[in-house]
Amino acid sequence: MNTNSNVYTIVYTTLIVVVAAAILSIAAMALKPKQQANIKAETISQMLTAAGFSSKEDLAKLGNDKVLAMYSQNIKTAFLIDAEGNKTGELETEVSGIELQDNLKLENKNIQNGNPSLPVYVFEKDGQDINVIPCYGAGLWGPIWGYLAFNADCTEILGAYFDHDSETPGLGAKIKDEPSFREQFKGKKLNFDNPDNPFDIVKGGAPADNLSAIDAITGATMTCNGLDAAIDTWAKAYMPFLQKKAAAAAGDDCCEDGCCEGHDHDHDHGHDHAHHHHDHEHNHQEG
Amino acid sequence: MNEDLKKTLLNPIFKGNPITVLVLGICSSLAVTVQLKGAFVMALSVIIVTGLSSFVVSLLRNSIPNRVRIIVQLVVVALMVILVDQVLKAYAYAIDKQLSVYIGLIITNCIVMGRIEAFALGNKPIPSLLDGLANGAGYGMILIIVAFFRELLGSGTLFGLRVLPASYVPNNLVILPPMALIILGCIVWVQRSIQKDLQEK
Numbered sequence: 230m231n232t233n234s235n236v237y238t239i240v241y242t243t244l245i246v247v248v249a250a251a252i253l254s255i256a257a258m259a260l261k262p263k264q265q266a267n268i269k270a271e272t273i274s275q276m277l278t279a280a281g282f283s284s285k286e287d288l289a290k291l292g293n294d295k296v297l298a299m300y301s302q303n304i305k306t307a308f309l310i311d312a313e314g315n316k317t318g319e320l321e322t323e324v325s326g327i328e329l330q331d332n333l334k335l336e337n338k339n340i341q342n343g344n345p346s347l348p349v350y351v352f353e354k355d356g357q358d359i360n361v362i363p364c365y366g367a368g369l370w371g372p373i374w375g376y377l378a379f380n381a382d383c384t385e386i387l388g389a390y391f392d393h394d395s396e397t398p399g400l401g402a403k404i405k406d407e408p409s410f411r412e413q414f415k416g417k418k419l420n421f422d423n424p425d426n427p428f429d430i431v432k433g434g435a436p437a438d439n440l441s442a443i444d445a446i447t448g449a450t451m452t453c454n455g456l457d458a459a460i461d462t463w464a465k466a467y468m469p470f471l472q473k474k475a476a477a478a479a480g481d482d483c484c485e486d487g488c489c490e491g492h493d494h495d496h497d498h499g500h501d502h503a504h505h506h507h508d509h510e511h512n513h514q515e516g
Numbered sequence: 517m518n519e520d521l522k523k524t525l526l527n528p529i530f531k532g533n534p535i536t537v538l539v540l541g542i543c544s545s546l547a548v549t550v551q552l553k554g555a556f557v558m559a560l561s562v563i564i565v566t567g568l569s570s571f572v573v574s575l576l577r578n579s580i581p582n583r584v585r586i587i588v589q590l591v592v593v594a595l596m597v598i599l600v601d602q603v604l605k606a607y608a609y610a611i612d613k614q615l616s617v618y619i620g621l622i623i624t625n626c627i628v629m630g631r632i633e634a635f636a637l638g639n640k641p642i643p644s645l646l647d648g649l650a651n652g653a654g655y656g657m658i659l660i661i662v663a664f665f666r667e668l669l670g671s672g673t674l675f676g677l678r679v680l681p682a683s684y685v686p687n688n689l690v691i692l693p694p695m696a697l698i699i700l701g702c703i704v705w706v707q708r709s710i711q712k713d714l715q716e717k
Contacts, residue, residue: 233581252595271609
């Protein structure tokens with residue numbers, strides 16, 4: 230048989246490619262449930278790390294089941310909000326069927342369209358609420374994403390965790406690998422007065438008195454710019470929600486007791502009048 | 517025949533080691549040797565990919581049209597690499613994340629294509645399989661030696677377990693990629709002083 234004829238070559242290569250594709254599809258289908266379970270545990274680990282419950286390394290040692298259990302134990306509520314910051318749905322937090330809104334790529338597109346469905350994860354630690362929200366954007370080589378943890382009234386960042394798909398190891402990858410970069414977020418706050426640019430990552434060093442800026446990573450300008458843009462975009466999308474939380478806390482001294490945690494009552498008539506939020510709140514009298 | 521098989525198996529480990537003698541696969545050996553665990557999984561992945569690719573290409577060797585042989589080889593190698601990557605994603609997710617792009621880059625590892633071109637195309641499947649496995653093992657051995665020193669001196673641990681006393685101050689230089697090149701250089705030096713015929717005149 231002439232293995233160099235055109236017909237043979239075309240038939241042969243077609244066959245090889247079809248067989249390879251078939252093998253890969255079968256493998257992908259068979260391994261998918263296991264891979265998705267890993268991704269879910271990974272996402273939860275990132276949130277738990279941002280919220281300060283544990284470190285990513287320790288969580289990796291625990292294994293998927295224990296990570297899910299830890300999430301279930303420490304989470305208070307998880308829900309979805311729309312562009313105006315109104316609650317639109319609940320996410321299941323029971324360990325058997327934990328629901329996450331983790332298609333950040335899709336939501337990133339929805340933010341641009343003005344019709345997002347954004348997740349808020351409310352953890353509880355030492356009696357205090359911790360609100361965890363995601364961010365997503367483009368790094369230098371691929372997507373970058375992460376989670377920011379805020380205090381109960383969303384005025385202070387408690388921690389952050391970032392991950393990336395394919396940033397340069399040793400440079401851009403430091404957003405994930407360098408704990409000191411993440412540490413910088415602690416104690417910072419979003420600038421609510423400037424919703425278009427609530428946070429900055431400054432090349433050459435952020436001024437010490439700027440509470441809404443941190444230092445960029447040397448040699449990773451594009452990644453840092455991407456992360457800056459990701460935080461700005463997502464913080465802007467969450468802004469109505471975050472401001473409502475902050476306004477509720479400012480107008481209500483009893484916040485720590487939990488009366489501004491978004492009881493159903495608040496949602497009945499609180500959200501359209503963020504500034505008068507406390508007027509509508511029953512518990513205000515008690516405080 | 518037995519003598520030949522033995523040579524096929526042992527040559528790539530020391531005398532014809534793909535990293536220290538042929539100087540192939542340097543890039544990934546610098547990148548994944550910070551910790552033994554990562555190096556171990558990478559070594560295992562490369563052994564599997566080189567072995568299976570050589571085996572499959574050897575099975576097909578008489579039917580592959582000569583004009584598209586490189587492309588066919590690449591399809592086979594890519595298939596193996598993606599399979600390994602998928603399995604790691606399912607069963608060793610943390611390590612897969614740590615190795616990140618380097619698993620995918622096994623496709624471009626010259627050792628794989630080099631052994632297919634040089635050996636598998638002209639030999640029967642079983643010797644080709646052994647040749648691939650042995651070359652992968654030669655690569656993996658160097659990876660593990662480098663990772664041993666880098667993890668021991670850079671973090672004071674081995675496979676994540678602390679072996680040096682807590683008072684040991686980790687040497688940060690060892691964690692950086694240039695140190696891998698220096699350790700690699702030392703291994704080449706040691707090998708060439710043992711095996712004099714490798715020394716350039």
